[in-house]
Every structure is written in structure tokens, then in C-alpha cells.
Amino acid sequence: MATQKKDLLGQRLTRLEDPPLILGQGNYAADINFPNQLHMRIVRSPYAHAKITSIDTAEAAAISGIVKIWTSHDIADLPPIDFRADKSSEELKPFRQNVLATDRVRYVGDPVVAIFAEDPYVAEDAADLVVINVEQLRVITSADDEPGEFDVGLSSEAGLLTHTYGDVDAAFAAADTVIELDLRTGRHSGVPMETRGAIGVYDADEDILKLYGAAKVPHRNRDTLVRMLGRDEDKIELHEGHTGGGFGIRGELYPEDVLVLVAAMRLGRSVKWIEDRQEHMMAANQGRNQHHLVKIAVDKDGMILGMEDEFFHDQGGYVRTHGANVPNRTMCMLTGAYNVPAYRALCHFRLTNKTPAATYRAPGRFESTFVRERLMDALAVKLGIDRIELRRRNLITSDQMPFSLNFDEPGVEDMEIDNGDYPQLLDKALNWLKWDEMEADLERRRAAGEMVGSGIGVFVEESGKGPSDGARISVDENGDIEILTGGASLGQGFETTMAQICANALGVDYQRITVIHGQTNLIPYGIGAHAARATVMTGSAVNVTALTLRTKALDLAAEMLQLPADSLDIVDGTVIVTDKSSGPSITLAEIARRNEEGLAAEDFHKTKESAFPYGIHFAVVKVDPETGSIDVERFMVAYDVGCMVNEMLLEGQLVGGCIQGIGGALYEEFVYSDEGEPMAVTFADYMIPTLDRVPTVECMITEDAPSPHNLLGLKGGGEGGINGVGAAIAGAIDQAVGIPGAITQLPVTPQRMKEILNNS
Amino acid sequence: MTKRSHISLSVNGDEYETLCEPDQSLVDVLRNELELTGTKEGCSTGDCGACSIRLDGDLVCSCLVLAVEAEGKEIETIEGMAPKSDELHPLQRHFLEINGLQCGICTPGILIAAKALLEKNSDPTETEIRFWLAGNLCRCTGYDKIIRSVQAAAEEMRKG
Incomplete structure (x- = not known):
């Protein structure tokens, strides 16, 4: 593809989003109110698995201020929460969640009753009076357990999924060395600081249902709601306001979203629901919970011959909007940045009686990178080869690009890595870190009795998966510019990123640009913000649209100025003769005024290919042998993003992701009792990293491999901070405590660390 | 009722x-x-x-x-917090310039807490900032740019 000027890209421009946010003028879901609104409270199952025999709502209904109480009988016409269209799978359909539980509850937190009241306090008091009578059933709290019944005659093992290529048996038969590991990743989630919220409004005059508090994928959720509720596309609107973090888990379609909409229509009043934190910890999607039995075959030089993985994916109570996306991504990405000639993965996709699981930032990648890099560390020890050298030998090289993984299974999507130079990034990173000096220093400290060590995690990320997105850009008669997208802003800096890309392509001041997103009534399409797509897909759409608009403006200016279009340029919103600061000129505002049709364009970016950024994480940790607590002294992220839009915002993504990853590696875990009772439902139990416990993350961002699949070479940055954290921390702890292979499970809580040290 | x-x-x-x-x-x-x-x-x-x-x-x-x-x-x-409608508090300005926020939902609490710190201690060390703000959770930023923003504001306020 032709190269394009990138003068403004990479610059650390301040964010367009921030002025209202620092003044306390953010308008999040809880800040949105409608006249005469009702407040919804969900009564959730206190049982992990039970058959509902009866529900008594009489006492709750008698409280003053209660307007309506619904059980599943009141909404029996509603279908279960559907998969997104591209995730549909007939085999998984029986495992979808009903809007309210019908005859069974399958996790503590499963919505059973919806209460609609004049006041949220009253609704909460009434919820306490609802009695759910049940017969308890066998509770499954681990995907390792023998599967049970999801429903009568239906196994809780929803599927056996496989990804295979090459002759794995031959690879293991020919191996010089085989390593087998038993590895686990704990149950984590995004836990955004804003809990979920949904406000349903019914415009009876226009017969339009409106959902406020939408996020992440408003257009896709609109499409799902169209199917579920049997309404026309223009009769459902989703509206996104300020959004307090997403991380993959917010903005999926949940039961509560459907309830506020249907209630608004049926009760004739707007309905507001704001999740409390305790509910969030038992109702919003969780993830990561996998158990891998993995083995790798290598020759005498440590070159990988084959890899085989059997793993157990703990899906929780239902299959939600993503279907089997997370285990599938785990299997696709397990081989990562290495040449693995033969590969077989088998996933036991199992329902358990815990909160349903779905995508959380770098879904399937945080897990698979931990597994793969544990294998590499174990191999290095077994073969006596330096762990960096072993990795280098096995890295896919730039002359192998584009690199394809073609799976044998029909229907399993092949993966084609667009480009990248992994050995080059490794060399650059080692130089940047002064790796040898760092290692020597750690060696000295260990010799002096300190438990310190370093670890490494090498990974490939997938981003910017298509198929298409578009944008509309218009210049008004004052020269102000509006970009209309179907993208979504979860706090990552979407508006600034789009404005910066537009300003770069068009030749205008980014501060004069307004970016619209998350409003399904204003634009018919939109890919949303998920799987590191926003910058690549919507950003590329904004870029091509801005270029189209630029051509249009130059053609109009050429006519108005009587000069050839190719002699003109746009600088700071004014068309001038290229490189001339004086002479004939006309502003974009003037062109918009003089041209009958104004000045606007719409264009699309379409691609069948993904863009694959890649990175390496390095951790230095210190273990306290007395308490088992682990201090991350340094964390370093080397990441190739192809083309950087705004360095400051990308750092924010990498550092923020990294600290989330440290949470998952050391502190955070949704623990359940044997009876399926969630033990972590507050921030006192689910410990996300705090300021006193985190390092300053160091970043080295490179742009060595711009993606060939879009004009600017963009690749995603949202998940590169978290992907390899578990892997790097585990390796660092192994070295610190001097026990190769010590870490087999994340998070490494102080209790687990003490146990390892006590048993050694 | x-x-x-x-x-x-x-x-x-x-x-x-x-x-x-x-x-x-x-x-x-x-x-x-x-x-x-x-x-x-x-x-x-x-x-x-x-x-x-x-x-x-x-x-x-x-x-x-x-x-x-x-x-x-x-x-x-x-x-x-802002002294006038068209003038930001130094903390607000440095959070904006250094990107000390992403989604912004924790930001009002962090700004209020940081202002309380700087009124007590005009020249806090990085460790003092870390421990003072340890009760303010942020899930987006990874905290680093928050510390830098508070340090920059403190420096500006000390210089008057």
C-alpha cells in the first residue's frame, strides 16, 4: 500500500475527553435520569445450583413504593440472551442464559426476580423479603470435576473443541526431550471502577425503545436486541455516555439490559438500574479460569517439534454472548511467536456453577502466554540452554512472514500473522534493558541472600479483526469538524485518537474536531471497541474518510482558486499553495459555505485480515520468604505497534494493562467455596492493585512492522500491556526462589508462595 | 416510609x-x-x-x-476544585497534560484526595504520594501518570 504522511501521528497530544472529566462533569450511567423513572433491583440466587420450587413475592409486594415484581413467568415470551450473530453456534444454544431464571438457578447471583420501585432504597429493602424456595442440586465448582447435568439429559460439558495441524504423534515420537506441565490460571475479571448500569426508556409516540448506559458494542447489541425482541432496527436505539472502564466485560448484552427495556415498554415508565459492587462481583462476566495439561517435544538443540495441550475451561453457569470465543482464542494463540511444526489442542468446554465467563482483556492470550512461556522456561532448565537463547532459536523470523497457521478442523478459522521481526524486538529490548548487567546485578543480590529474579514473556497479539467499519466526516460553515463513527469509548482515548488520525490526514487542528460514538440512531453501522479493534478498524475508516474529504476539498478549492488541485495543500484548516505561506488560500469553512452540498464525506475500511502486534514482557520481583509476599520491583514492556497514533495514550494502555496483569498474577482471584458461594464480592476480598504496591512500568514502543492491511500500518495497543504479565512474573519468581518450575498457578498469592517455600 | x-x-x-x-x-x-x-x-x-x-x-x-x-x-x-470557571486547579491541569486519567470515574476522588495531601504536605515524596493515594483505586491508568501529575502539580504549587 502507498505510504501516507504521518506528521501528527505519535505526538503526545492531550485528550479531547478530559476537560469535563476533571471538572466532575462526566455523565456516566448513574448520572443519567429521566422524569418519573422507576428503579430496578434484581433478586439474585443465593444458591449455586438448585431447582426452583416456588417464589414468594407477597411480602415484598406489600411494601409501599413497589410498583411491579416480575419472575420468569411474567416475561415467558422473551428468548434467552442471544449470542452475537458472528458467535452463533447451534450446539451451544441450550446453554444460553434466560433473562430471569426459569426452573433452575446455576450460580450465586443468577437473576431470579426483578423488582420495580419508586426508589432504589425501597427496591433493595423489598428484595430482601423475596423468598426463593429450592431443591438444591449437585454443585460443580471446577472444570476438573466430572461433568454433571446442565439440564435434564444435557451434560454440563458443552463441547469438546479442537485445533490441530501437523503430525503431532510423529513429533513426540521423534523428540529428544519432552516436557509435561500442569498449569492453572485463576478466575479474574476486568472489574471496571464504574459498575454496570442500564436505563430503559420507551418513546410511545415513536414506538422507539432506548437503552442508555450502552458500551463497547452498541450496534452489535442493537442487532441482538432486534432479533430477541422482534423489533425493527430503527425501533431500538442504544446510547453510550461516559463509560467508566470496560476491559471486555462491560458492554456485552446482559439480562439487566433486556429487563430495563422490556419493563420500560410494559410499565410505561423509564426504568433505571445501577449495579452495586457486590452484584458486579457475582454477575458481570469473569474469565481466565483454565487448567492446562500441556506437553512439548523438542530436538537435541531445543528446537520445537510439536506441542499438545488438553485443557479444562471453566465457563461458569451459562454460555454468554461470545459463545466459545475464549477457549478458541486460547487454542489459536497458544503457539504464539514460535515455530511449532505440529500442534494439537483439546478443550473441555465445561459449564460450572459459578459466575459466567467471557472475554476479559487479552482473552485466551494472558492464559496461553502463561502456559507457553512456562514450557519455555522449563525446557531451558532441562536442556541447560539459556532461556533467552532457547526462545530466540524458536522464534518465527521475519522472512517467514506472513506466517500462517492452517488448522485441520473444518470451520476453524486459519490465522495469518501479517508481519513482524520478533528476533529484532528481542535484541532491541535486551539492549534497552541492559539485560546482561541486570542479570549480573540480580545474581549478586541472590548471592547476598536476597530472593530476587527476572522473568520473560514473549507474545503475539491479534488486533483489528475486520470485516469493516466506516466514518462520516463533515466540516461546518465555521470550520468545525465532526467525525461520526459507530465506535465506542470506554475511557481509552477513542475521541482523541480518531481526531488525531483525522487531523493528520486532513490538515486541521485536532482541537476543532468533535468525535461522536456509541449512538446507534445517528449512524447505521459501527464495530465498537473490542479486541483491540477501535484504533485499527475505526481509525482506518476515519483515515480513509479524511483522505476522501481532503481530495474533495482540494478539488473544490482548485475550482474556486482557479489553480490545479495537485498544487494545493491543507494546513491548519486552510487550503494553500503547497509550501507557500502567502498567496491564494481558502479556508475549509469557506469551501463548506460556498459549496451547495457543504463539505462532507463517508468512506469505509474493509479487510479480511487481522493485524498482529507483538511484544515481550520482563519482570523483576523480590520475594519475602517470611510472609510470601512478592514485590514487583520493575516491569518492562517492549511492544511493536506498527504505527503509533499518540504515544502518551498508548503508554496509558500498556501501563494500565500491565498493572491489571500484575493483579491477575499476584492478587486477584474470584474464589468460591465448595458449595459455590463466591468468597470475593468486595474490594477487600478481590484485591486489585493499589498505588502502594505497583512498580513504574517502563515501556519501549517500536514501529518496525506497520501492518500491510491498512494505510497507516496501525496495530492494536489495548491488550499488549497485559498479555505476557503472568508469564514474566512466574519466571521471575522461579528464579527468585531458586526453584525451577515452582509457579504452576496464578495468582501467586502470599499463601501459595509460602506453601511453595515450605514444601521446598 | x-x-x-x-x-x-x-x-x-x-x-x-x-x-x-x-x-x-x-x-x-x-x-x-x-x-x-x-x-x-x-x-x-x-x-x-x-x-x-x-x-x-x-x-x-x-x-x-x-x-x-x-x-x-x-x-x-x-x-x-477549580478556583474560577475558566481556571483549573494545578492538579486538574496536570492531570490533563500528563494524561493522569482515562475513563475518569475515579478522577474526582483522586483529585480531592491529592489536594488534601498537598495542603498537608507541599513536597511529598513519591512514596508518600503512593501511600496517601493507596485508598483510591484506578483500574485504567496503572497509576503511574497519576503520580507524575501529582508531582508536577506539587512542584508548580510550591513555586507559587
Whole structure:
């Protein structure tokens, strides 16, 4: 593809989003109110698995201020929460969640009753009076357990999924060395600081249902709601306001979203629901919970011959909007940045009686990178080869690009890595870190009795998966510019990123640009913000649209100025003769005024290919042998993003992701009792990293491999901070405590660390 | 319904009178009765610091304070932080310049807490900043740019 000027890209421009946010003028879901609104409270199952025999709502209904109480009988016409269209799978359909539980509850937190009241306090008091009578059933709290019944005659093992290529048996038969590991990743989630919220409004005059508090994928959720509720596309609107973090888990379609909409229509009043934190910890999607039995075959030089993985994916109570996306991504990405000639993965996709699981930032990648890099560390020890050298030998090289993984299974999507130079990034990173000096220093400290060590995690990320997105850009008669997208802003800096890309392509001041997103009534399409797509897909759409608009403006200016279009340029919103600061000129505002049709364009970016950024994480940790607590002294992220839009915002993504990853590696875990009772439902139990416990993350961002699949070479940055954290921390702890292979499970809580040290 | 209580309080220098339920939290009254929605609620258990405000100068989680306890007290919230409508507090300005926020929901609480710190200690060390703000959770930024923003504001404020 032709190269394009990138003068403004990479610059650390301040964010367009921030002025209202620092003044306390953010308008999040809880800040949105409608006249005469009702407040919804969900009564959730206190049982992990039970058959509902009866529900008594009489006492709750008698409280003053209660307007309506619904059980599943009141909404029996509603279908279960559907998969997104591209995730549909007939085999998984029986495992979808009903809007309210019908005859069974399958996790503590499963919505059973919806209460609609004049006041949220009253609704909460009434919820306490609802009695759910049940017969308890066998509770499954681990995907390792023998599967049970999801429903009568239906196994809780929803599927056996496989990804295979090459002759794995031959690879293991020919191996010089085989390593087998038993590895686990704990149950984590995004836990955004804003809990979920949904406000349903019914415009009876226009017969339009409106959902406020939408996020992440408003257009896709609109499409799902169209199917579920049997309404026309223009009769459902989703509206996104300020959004307090997403991380993959917010903005999926949940039961509560459907309830506020249907209630608004049926009760004739707007309905507001704001999740409390305790509910969030038992109702919003969780993830990561996998158990891998993995083995790798290598020759005498440590070159990988084959890899085989059997793993157990703990899906929780239902299959939600993503279907089997997370285990599938785990299997696709397990081989990562290495040449693995033969590969077989088998996933036991199992329902358990815990909160349903779905995508959380770098879904399937945080897990698979931990597994793969544990294998590499174990191999290095077994073969006596330096762990960096072993990795280098096995890295896919730039002359192998584009690199394809073609799976044998029909229907399993092949993966084609667009480009990248992994050995080059490794060399650059080692130089940047002064790796040898760092290692020597750690060696000295260990010799002096300190438990310190370093670890490494090498990974490939997938981003910017298509198929298409578009944008509309218009210049008004004052020269102000509006970009209309179907993208979504979860706090990552979407508006600034789009404005910066537009300003770069068009030749205008980014501060004069307004970016619209998350409003399904204003634009018919939109890919949303998920799987590191926003910058690549919507950003590329904004870029091509801005270029189209630029051509249009130059053609109009050429006519108005009587000069050839190719002699003109746009600088700071004014068309001038290229490189001339004086002479004939006309502003974009003037062109918009003089041209009958104004000045606007719409264009699309379409691609069948993904863009694959890649990175390496390095951790230095210190273990306290007395308490088992682990201090991350340094964390370093080397990441190739192809083309950087705004360095400051990308750092924010990498550092923020990294600290989330440290949470998952050391502190955070949704623990359940044997009876399926969630033990972590507050921030006192689910410990996300705090300021006193985190390092300053160091970043080295490179742009060595711009993606060939879009004009600017963009690749995603949202998940590169978290992907390899578990892997790097585990390796660092192994070295610190001097026990190769010590870490087999994340998070490494102080209790687990003490146990390892006590048993050694 | 229980009998509502009458309370008077001062918020950012403005006097307010309102009715509230005896069990209503201060954050709810600020947000829902006084319509000062800049203060955010993140957990309602005092663990996250999103609802941080000053109550007679003390830094508190307004989710843990009953509104009736604020009777006659002086409250400071994010809405009162900028000295003038067209002038930002140095903390606000440096958070904007250094990208000390992403989604922004924890930001009002962090700004209020940081301002309380700088009034007590005009030259905090990085460790002092880390421990002072350890009760304010942020899930987006990874915290680093928050520290840099507070340091930059402190330096500017010291120079006057």
C-alpha cells in the first residue's frame, strides 16, 4: 500500500475527553435520569445450583413504593440472551442464559426476580423479603470435576473443541526431550471502577425503545436486541455516555439490559438500574479460569517439534454472548511467536456453577502466554540452554512472514500473522534493558541472600479483526469538524485518537474536531471497541474518510482558486499553495459555505485480515520468604505497534494493562467455596492493585512492522500491556526462589508462595 | 416510609438545605438531592475512594457517611476544585497534560484526595504520594501518570 504522511501521528497530544472529566462533569450511567423513572433491583440466587420450587413475592409486594415484581413467568415470551450473530453456534444454544431464571438457578447471583420501585432504597429493602424456595442440586465448582447435568439429559460439558495441524504423534515420537506441565490460571475479571448500569426508556409516540448506559458494542447489541425482541432496527436505539472502564466485560448484552427495556415498554415508565459492587462481583462476566495439561517435544538443540495441550475451561453457569470465543482464542494463540511444526489442542468446554465467563482483556492470550512461556522456561532448565537463547532459536523470523497457521478442523478459522521481526524486538529490548548487567546485578543480590529474579514473556497479539467499519466526516460553515463513527469509548482515548488520525490526514487542528460514538440512531453501522479493534478498524475508516474529504476539498478549492488541485495543500484548516505561506488560500469553512452540498464525506475500511502486534514482557520481583509476599520491583514492556497514533495514550494502555496483569498474577482471584458461594464480592476480598504496591512500568514502543492491511500500518495497543504479565512474573519468581518450575498457578498469592517455600 | 430529616450543610461554600432519609448516605444526597453528581460511587463499602470528599477538612469516603451526620458541616467536592470557571486547579491541569486519567470515574476522588495531601504536605515524596493515594483505586491508568501529575502539580504549587 502507498505510504501516507504521518506528521501528527505519535505526538503526545492531550485528550479531547478530559476537560469535563476533571471538572466532575462526566455523565456516566448513574448520572443519567429521566422524569418519573422507576428503579430496578434484581433478586439474585443465593444458591449455586438448585431447582426452583416456588417464589414468594407477597411480602415484598406489600411494601409501599413497589410498583411491579416480575419472575420468569411474567416475561415467558422473551428468548434467552442471544449470542452475537458472528458467535452463533447451534450446539451451544441450550446453554444460553434466560433473562430471569426459569426452573433452575446455576450460580450465586443468577437473576431470579426483578423488582420495580419508586426508589432504589425501597427496591433493595423489598428484595430482601423475596423468598426463593429450592431443591438444591449437585454443585460443580471446577472444570476438573466430572461433568454433571446442565439440564435434564444435557451434560454440563458443552463441547469438546479442537485445533490441530501437523503430525503431532510423529513429533513426540521423534523428540529428544519432552516436557509435561500442569498449569492453572485463576478466575479474574476486568472489574471496571464504574459498575454496570442500564436505563430503559420507551418513546410511545415513536414506538422507539432506548437503552442508555450502552458500551463497547452498541450496534452489535442493537442487532441482538432486534432479533430477541422482534423489533425493527430503527425501533431500538442504544446510547453510550461516559463509560467508566470496560476491559471486555462491560458492554456485552446482559439480562439487566433486556429487563430495563422490556419493563420500560410494559410499565410505561423509564426504568433505571445501577449495579452495586457486590452484584458486579457475582454477575458481570469473569474469565481466565483454565487448567492446562500441556506437553512439548523438542530436538537435541531445543528446537520445537510439536506441542499438545488438553485443557479444562471453566465457563461458569451459562454460555454468554461470545459463545466459545475464549477457549478458541486460547487454542489459536497458544503457539504464539514460535515455530511449532505440529500442534494439537483439546478443550473441555465445561459449564460450572459459578459466575459466567467471557472475554476479559487479552482473552485466551494472558492464559496461553502463561502456559507457553512456562514450557519455555522449563525446557531451558532441562536442556541447560539459556532461556533467552532457547526462545530466540524458536522464534518465527521475519522472512517467514506472513506466517500462517492452517488448522485441520473444518470451520476453524486459519490465522495469518501479517508481519513482524520478533528476533529484532528481542535484541532491541535486551539492549534497552541492559539485560546482561541486570542479570549480573540480580545474581549478586541472590548471592547476598536476597530472593530476587527476572522473568520473560514473549507474545503475539491479534488486533483489528475486520470485516469493516466506516466514518462520516463533515466540516461546518465555521470550520468545525465532526467525525461520526459507530465506535465506542470506554475511557481509552477513542475521541482523541480518531481526531488525531483525522487531523493528520486532513490538515486541521485536532482541537476543532468533535468525535461522536456509541449512538446507534445517528449512524447505521459501527464495530465498537473490542479486541483491540477501535484504533485499527475505526481509525482506518476515519483515515480513509479524511483522505476522501481532503481530495474533495482540494478539488473544490482548485475550482474556486482557479489553480490545479495537485498544487494545493491543507494546513491548519486552510487550503494553500503547497509550501507557500502567502498567496491564494481558502479556508475549509469557506469551501463548506460556498459549496451547495457543504463539505462532507463517508468512506469505509474493509479487510479480511487481522493485524498482529507483538511484544515481550520482563519482570523483576523480590520475594519475602517470611510472609510470601512478592514485590514487583520493575516491569518492562517492549511492544511493536506498527504505527503509533499518540504515544502518551498508548503508554496509558500498556501501563494500565500491565498493572491489571500484575493483579491477575499476584492478587486477584474470584474464589468460591465448595458449595459455590463466591468468597470475593468486595474490594477487600478481590484485591486489585493499589498505588502502594505497583512498580513504574517502563515501556519501549517500536514501529518496525506497520501492518500491510491498512494505510497507516496501525496495530492494536489495548491488550499488549497485559498479555505476557503472568508469564514474566512466574519466571521471575522461579528464579527468585531458586526453584525451577515452582509457579504452576496464578495468582501467586502470599499463601501459595509460602506453601511453595515450605514444601521446598 | 420513615420520617425524613432536615439538614443544612455547606458545599463548596454554598449553603444548602434539604430533606433526607435517616439511612441515606451522604454521597446519595450530594448526587441525588443536591444534584452534585461530580462525586462518584464505586463500591459503597469505603474500599475504592471514588466518592472521596472533604468533610470539615477531613478526607472521607462519602459512601460511609450518613447524610444526617453532615448537618452543619463544610463539604468540599470536585465541583468546587477549580478556583474560577475558566481556571483549573494545578492538579486538574496536570492531570490533563500528563494524561493522569482515562475513563475518569475515579478522577474526582483522586483529585480531592491529592489536594488534601498537598495542603498537608507541599513536597511529598513519591512514596508518600503512593501511600496517601493507596485508598483510591484506578483500574485504567496503572497509576503511574497519576503520580507524575501529582508531582508536577506539587512542584508548580510550591513555586507559587
